[in-house]
Amino acid sequence: MNRRDALSRVALLFGGSIIGAEAFLSGCKTATKYGASMNFTPDDIAYLNEIAETILPATNTPGAKEAKVGEFMTVMVKDCYEEKDQKIFMEGMGKLDEACQKKNSKSFMESSPAERHDFLVALDKEAKDYQKSKKAEDPSHYFTMMKQLTLTGYFTSEPGATKALRYVAVPGRYEGCIPYKKGDKAWATS
Amino acid sequence: MPGDSLNVNINAGGVAKNTFDAIVIGSGISGGWAAKELCEKGLKTLVLERGKDVVHLKDYPTATKNPWDFEHRGEIPINTAKENPILSKCYAYYEGSQHFFVKDKEHPYVQEKPFDWIRGYQVGGKSLLWARATQRWSKYDFEGPGRDGFAVEWPVTYDEMAPWYSHVELFAGISGNKDGLDTMPDGEFLPPWELNCVEKEIQEKINSTYTDRRSIIGRCAHLTKPNQIHLDQGRQQCQARTLCERGCPFGGYFSSNASTLPWAAKTGNLTLRPDSVVHSIIYDEQKGKATGVRVIDAHTKEATEYFAKVIFVNAACLNSNLILLNSTSNRFPNGFGNDNGLLGKFVAFHNYRGTLTASYDGHLDQYYYTRKPTGAMLPNFRNVHKQETDFLRGYMMHYSAGRGRGDASNKEDIGGAFKDAISEAGGWGVFMMMQGETIPKETNHVRLSKDVKDEWGIPQLITSVGYDDNDEKLLKDFLEQGEEMLTKVGCKNIQTNDSKQAPGLDIHEMGGVRMGKDPKTSMLDKWNAFHNCKNVFVTDGAAMVSTSTQNPSLTFMAFTARAANHAVEELKKGNI
Numbered sequence: 001m002n003r004r005d006a007l008s009r010v011a012l013l014f015g016g017s018i019i020g021a022e023a024f025l026s027g028c029k030t031a032t033k034y035g036a037s038m039n040f041t042p043d044d045i046a047y048l049n050e051i052a053e054t055i056l057p058a059t060n061t062p063g064a065k066e067a068k069v070g071e072f073m074t075v076m077v078k079d080c081y082e083e084k085d086q087k088i089f090m091e092g093m094g095k096l097d098e099a100c101q102k103k104n105s106k107s108f109m110e111s112s113p114a115e116r117h118d119f120l121v122a123l124d125k126e127a128k129d130y131q132k133s134k135k136a137e138d139p140s141h142y143f144t145m146m147k148q149l150t151l152t153g154y155f156t157s158e159p160g161a162t163k164a165l166r167y168v169a170v171p172g173r174y175e176g177c178i179p180y181k182k183g184d185k186a187w188a189t190s
Numbered sequence: 191m192p193g194d195s196l197n198v199n200i201n202a203g204g205v206a207k208n209t210f211d212a213i214v215i216g217s218g219i220s221g222g223w224a225a226k227e228l229c230e231k232g233l234k235t236l237v238l239e240r241g242k243d244v245v246h247l248k249d250y251p252t253a254t255k256n257p258w259d260f261e262h263r264g265e266i267p268i269n270t271a272k273e274n275p276i277l278s279k280c281y282a283y284y285e286g287s288q289h290f291f292v293k294d295k296e297h298p299y300v301q302e303k304p305f306d307w308i309r310g311y312q313v314g315g316k317s318l319l320w321a322r323a324t325q326r327w328s329k330y331d332f333e334g335p336g337r338d339g340f341a342v343e344w345p346v347t348y349d350e351m352a353p354w355y356s357h358v359e360l361f362a363g364i365s366g367n368k369d370g371l372d373t374m375p376d377g378e379f380l381p382p383w384e385l386n387c388v389e390k391e392i393q394e395k396i397n398s399t400y401t402d403r404r405s406i407i408g409r410c411a412h413l414t415k416p417n418q419i420h421l422d423q424g425r426q427q428c429q430a431r432t433l434c435e436r437g438c439p440f441g442g443y444f445s446s447n448a449s450t451l452p453w454a455a456k457t458g459n460l461t462l463r464p465d466s467v468v469h470s471i472i473y474d475e476q477k478g479k480a481t482g483v484r485v486i487d488a489h490t491k492e493a494t495e496y497f498a499k500v501i502f503v504n505a506a507c508l509n510s511n512l513i514l515l516n517s518t519s520n521r522f523p524n525g526f527g528n529d530n531g532l533l534g535k536f537v538a539f540h541n542y543r544g545t546l547t548a549s550y551d552g553h554l555d556q557y558y559y560t561r562k563p564t565g566a567m568l569p570n571f572r573n574v575h576k577q578e579t580d581f582l583r584g585y586m587m588h589y590s591a592g593r594g595r596g597d598a599s600n601k602e603d604i605g606g607a608f609k610d611a612i613s614e615a616g617g618w619g620v621f622m623m624m625q626g627e628t629i630p631k632e633t634n635h636v637r638l639s640k641d642v643k644d645e646w647g648i649p650q651l652i653t654s655v656g657y658d659d660n661d662e663k664l665l666k667d668f669l670e671q672g673e674e675m676l677t678k679v680g681c682k683n684i685q686t687n688d689s690k691q692a693p694g695l696d697i698h699e700m701g702g703v704r705m706g707k708d709p710k711t712s713m714l715d716k717w718n719a720f721h722n723c724k725n726v727f728v729t730d731g732a733a734m735v736s737t738s739t740q741n742p743s744l745t746f747m748a749f750t751a752r753a754a755n756h757a758v759e760e761l762k763k764g765n766i
Binding site: 057061063082117128147169175184189190 | 254256257258261262263264265266267268269383384385386387389390427429430431432554555556557558559560561562592593595596602603604605606608609610612613614615616
């Protein structure tokens with residue numbers, strides 16, 4: 001039983017007459033905490049950074065947080081998204097935390113890296129299933145948007161392009177055929 | 191007369207100060223060549239460019255930026271994209287190149303039929319933005335219209351053009367392999383780029399499977415190994431950055447800015463005037479020739495006249511048409527030189543609608559080092575020696591192969607293992623596209639609007655250019671042949687696609703002021719001069735009789751150099 005359910009039961013016991021119960025409940029609704037407006041707060045950015053870091057964590061190469069992917073997401077949503085997609089992304093920020101709350105009985109930020117990972121694996125599956133079944137004109141799942149922005153933002157960032165991938169700004173030459181072995185990094189630009 | 195309404199300002203110093211030996215309208219790929227040739231031959235030459243100045247090296251603000259230096263990592267913000275629905279379709283338009291493209295709203299035109307008109311208004315024009323593929327047209331291209339009767343005969347032969355191809359190739363710097371194909375004649379080549387392992391394997395399979403098809407490495411205007419003439423231009427070897435459309439700080443590819451214009455300036459004979467919108471060409475009835483051009487300042491809107499003995503029209507195909515249509519006089523009430531009523535007609539382009547994608551198994555132990563600015567080419571094999579199909583002409587194919595990113599076999603697409611997997615090279619993919627010849631038709635035309643003008647008081651252009659049944663058949667054949675070829679070479683997951691894109695997006699529009707032998711059926715003679723006004727030359731795409739299946743820019747360069755040298759000879763003889 002989570003806190004919301006508990007309070008609801010209490011309210012029920014008292015005939016719904018707890019003064020301020022609704023305000024108290026909504027105050028705890030993490031669903032409205034993130035993505036309240038397009039003026040993203042530092043909390044919003046920190047939260048998006050952690051989502052991105054869970055998708056692409058630091059391994060022996062930097063993670064998405066170091067690549068400032070959270071901030072990148074906010075820029076792209078503001079400047080490059082259609083209004084209807086902006087709405088889905090902003091609402092999605094709340095929905096993701098709400099779903100996490102439901103699954104882990106704690107917010108995304110309160111969850112451990114392992115809990116975040118398992119939660120996003122499930123959410124990724126849900127998003128993929130949705131993408132497969134949706135009509136072409138239907139908007140994308142919010143997590144599909146977050147994940148796409150994470151991948152784009154990370155692999156075009158300096159840490160992503162130069163450390164996770166291989167980046168040569170001024171190659172000076174081209175060779176058509178060189179050896180490649182499993183584990184070698186891909187080129188950052190084509 | 192349109193000119194009468196202009197408040198013409200002859201600058202202090204009078205006519206003399208505004209008088210040159212030659213005027214070149216436009217500073218793009220052909221205008222740059224006209225400037226170089228005319229200046230080298232000692233003519234005081236004025237180059238008029240409607241757009242802003244772009245100085246090589248100095249005015250390439252994005253040239254050395256990394257992907258992460260762009261706020262949107264290359265993507266065009268949505269409001270900008272929505273303001274530019276036409277431009278946003280162009281493959282080369284992105285955050286790093288946007289400053290070199292004409293914005294839709296600033297230069298409107300009227301689409302009677304859908305036509306995506308992509309323009310670059312600046313010194314250098316689209317020579318900064320082009321895709322740099324440079325193949326000679328073949329004798330079959332020049333003989334085609336006469337042989338098959340789908341257009342007037344070309345007034346020149348391949349053999350007449352060959353020395354001029356050499357002339358421009360040596361200076362511009364063209365990389366390529368001598369393949370010995372008469373469908374795509376060899377030129378004066380710098381070393382070729384190398385195909386990658388999969389492209390090479392596909393090439394070998396195509397060449398051993400088909401007797402009528404030869405796959406070759408692309409030919410392009412890149413300095414793979416600069417000669418002294420290129421170093422003298424201040425250019426260096428191409429560094430394989432493939433960020434060309436931002437302007438190249440190495441001068442690694444050919445542009446007017448890096449090559450012909452500074453070369454012309456070095457002679458001391460060049461006057462370059464940016465922000466100069468050409469309104470019309472001035473025709474003098476008594477002299478029986480053109481005497482100059484009317485120019486409107488792009489910013490002040492002030493009109494000025496400039497005078498010269500010879501005028502080169504190189505405003506790019508449709509704008510050359512526009513200027514000529516707007517150049518009316520008592521002698522030419524329907525547009526410059528337009529006695530036969532054909533000005534603006536027989537516009538053609540390249541059919542780019544068909545593409546294929548596929549995957550290619552194996553070769554996972556092979557990769558390539560960095561980026562090359564070209565791919566593989568497959569010259570046209572349809573109707574080469576005689577008419578064989580139920581459609582006229584043919585298409586060339588461009589194809590390339592590359593490795594994607596990531597191993598698709600992950601159990602989970604979240605987390606460290608996922609990140610590491612998609613940081614590796616993935617499987618090979620193959621991309622193939624067509625470049626189809628289209629048939630010039632009188633109905634495919636441009637004309638001036640009687641209702642709407644631009645900001646400079648010049649009538650807007652109406653485009654009435656569309657596909658026909660021949661284009662549909664050609665597309666179908668390309669997709670069938672492409673699929674068959676990719677199947678035979680062992681590709682998997684082959685997908686065919688018809689983009690249905692409008693004409694124009696190919697950025698290969700040609701015609702409207704075509705050359706020809708007969709003044710009744712063509713506008714220009716074999717030297718690109720008007721049949722009925724020998725001191726005006728049109729040497730950009732507007733002059734083309736047919737479109738070939740090759741990329742056109744190298745041919746525009748060759749025609750321009752040839753015409754400029756002819757103009758100088760005629761001036762010396764006192765003929766013009």
